[in-house]
Amino acid sequence: MAHEDEGERTAEPSDGTVVRAVLQGDVEQYAVLVRRYRDRYARYATRVLGSVDAAEDAVQDALIRAFDQLAQCREPENFAGWFFLILRNRCFAERRRDRRIDDIETVPEPQAPEVSQTRLEQVERSRALQRALLHLTPEQREVFVLKHVEELSYDEIAARVGTGVPALKMRMHRAYDRLRDLLQETR
Amino acid sequence: MKRGAVWVGLVVLVTSNLVAQGDPRSRLAGRVPPAVAAAVSLLVDSAQARGLPAGPLVDKALEGVVKGVAPDRIVPAVRGVLQQLDAAATALRTAGGPRAGDDAVEAGAFALDAGLTAGDVGEIARAADRSYPTAVALQVAGLLAALGVPRPETVGLVRATIRSGRPLGDLVNLPSQVQAAMAGGSPPAAAAAGLERAAAAHQAPRPRAQGKGQGNPHKP
Amino acid sequence: MNETFDPQVKQVLDGERASSELPPSLRAEGEAARRLLAAVDRSEVALSPHLDTRVMAVVRRHAASPRYRAWRWLTAPSVPPWVVGALAAAAIALVLIRSVPDGAPVVAVPAPAAPESVYVKFVLFAADARRVALAGTFNRWDPATTPLTRAGAPGVWTVTVALPVGQHQYAFVVDGQQWIPDPAAPSIDDGFGRKNSVVSVSAGQGRIL
Numbered sequence: 261m262a263h264e265d266e267g268e269r270t271a272e273p274s275d276g277t278v279v280r281a282v283l284q285g286d287v288e289q290y291a292v293l294v295r296r297y298r299d300r301y302a303r304y305a306t307r308v309l310g311s312v313d314a315a316e317d318a319v320q321d322a323l324i325r326a327f328d329q330l331a332q333c334r335e336p337e338n339f340a341g342w343f344f345l346i347l348r349n350r351c352f353a354e355r356r357r358d359r360r361i362d363d364i365e366t367v368p369e370p371q372a373p374e375v376s377q378t379r380l381e382q383v384e385r386s387r388a389l390q391r392a393l394l395h396l397t398p399e400q401r402e403v404f405v406l407k408h409v410e411e412l413s414y415d416e417i418a419a420r421v422g423t424g425v426p427a428l429k430m431r432m433h434r435a436y437d438r439l440r441d442l443l444q445e446t447r
Numbered sequence: 448m449k450r451g452a453v454w455v456g457l458v459v460l461v462t463s464n465l466v467a468q469g470d471p472r473s474r475l476a477g478r479v480p481p482a483v484a485a486a487v488s489l490l491v492d493s494a495q496a497r498g499l500p501a502g503p504l505v506d507k508a509l510e511g512v513v514k515g516v517a518p519d520r521i522v523p524a525v526r527g528v529l530q531q532l533d534a535a536a537t538a539l540r541t542a543g544g545p546r547a548g549d550d551a552v553e554a555g556a557f558a559l560d561a562g563l564t565a566g567d568v569g570e571i572a573r574a575a576d577r578s579y580p581t582a583v584a585l586q587v588a589g590l591l592a593a594l595g596v597p598r599p600e601t602v603g604l605v606r607a608t609i610r611s612g613r614p615l616g617d618l619v620n621l622p623s624q625v626q627a628a629m630a631g632g633s634p635p636a637a638a639a640a641g642l643e644r645a646a647a648a649h650q651a652p653r654p655r656a657q658g659k660g661q662g663n664p665h666k667p
Numbered sequence: 668m669n670e671t672f673d674p675q676v677k678q679v680l681d682g683e684r685a686s687s688e689l690p691p692s693l694r695a696e697g698e699a700a701r702r703l704l705a706a707v708d709r710s711e712v713a714l715s716p717h718l719d720t721r722v723m724a725v726v727r728r729h730a731a732s733p734r735y736r737a738w739r740w741l742t743a744p745s746v747p748p749w750v751v752g753a754l755a756a757a758a759i760a761l762v763l764i765r766s767v768p769d770g771a772p773v774v775a776v777p778a779p780a781a782p783e784s785v786y787v788k789f790v791l792f793a794a795d796a797r798r799v800a801l802a803g804t805f806n807r808w809d810p811a812t813t814p815l816t817r818a819g820a821p822g823v824w825t826v827t828v829a830l831p832v833g834q835h836q837y838a839f840v841v842d843g844q845q846w847i848p849d850p851a852a853p854s855i856d857d858g859f860g861r862k863n864s865v866v867s868v869s870a871g872q873g874r875i876l
Contacts, residue, residue: 285615524858548733593853
């Protein structure tokens, strides 16, 4: 693919070039992939898991697992998509382990004294929504995060997670209704 | 498909590993004289007690029989292999680092057989550290020595190549590069010294860290 | 109470319909939906700066383990065709440069291989031989399992063998009794007063002499 040639001509190697170098024994090159992807899905992991700490653990574990399984990456140029699936599985495993994550340190408290009432209300609504998200099923929460936080289309989500668009829409619509319920209860 | 081949390969590796670990003596049955089999069996016990791989001992016994060597010369040769494995394991232990696997110990024994010293083995193991497989570094060193590269040039070339941070393939290709230079008329020592100078002068550039991706990370 | 959003409002939420297209009866619901989406927090998240160091420390440990190395040899991608071509050209050039009149020039030509083994071609020039075999650690030193066959050129014998990754010792056996090491390969003492040749193979690298 043209990708690889471009990567090798410029100073920055493509993901595929780096993956192949690591597989040939240049372990230190894996640090390039770690740098590239350590924060890329941090927001997704944080919203799905409900805390930055949990997200950090998940991303760290996923990066290590990706190294261990690197030989199974069938499309080295699409390391991003392959790594995302590993992280996704890790996030789902986390949710199964601990169903009662109440830590929602995801929306920092505004510190400035002159913060407006509007801003405070907005922060509180964001927190309320994040709390409510944690009461969805992991699959519902994920599709909501991918659609509305990561701003992917249904087609893009389908390509990422391997589920058909109709099923995704059904999950999402159930999520909308559940969120409406939860958020009305908090009023 | 590749995955099927991988699983077959894994089964073969695990199975052969189990067979090798479980009973390497089974390979002697029917192929070596009983007296030789008995003596080699004791040496295998000794190897296993010391945590050393026993496969090379059985290999050497089989080799001797096939080559028509007299039985009273086979057992000393097998004992020699055990001593080399022991010396290699000791050298690797002294070098520090994680406990050396069977492949590293066998590679160290090969390097000793090729003419390197225990000190050389330890030095190469320390140089390989965690960045390169110790077994491969020792195999390459043994091959260089077997080609006739003197000890100092062998160790120097392997260390310089490792320090240059080059891919593993570059290390693996050293023996054929030396051989090609020798084919052009270069003595082994000079061939190795030339490659060492090139390795020392040439540090592979590392790609710099890239900033965070722009826009949506999920979009290609 | 289980209030559900109207399907049209869900289309608004999905971004497939403008809220202005909602009928008046659904405007309030549409507003609730808008507030829901407005509450979504899209701020970026930065993880600990030490994450890289922690990950690489574990990665290096894993890379140093024998199990990882065995796994890598099993699953490493095979040699790309252009590498094979280049190695073959180098091997042939080597033979042309070194023709040993009293010995046996040997060409080692790595070939693309399945992930779990590497094919290596052995060649021996033995003009007067009636039969030639290969014996080594990879076939339990049994020459009967690996006979060479005559190639096109007179006096040239060849065989291609699938070798497991790792290091192997070998020699040629001529007419069932004469043990000849490979003149073009590194050799070591066999412990019996003779020499064995050594070949080292790893997945993705072909043969290294």
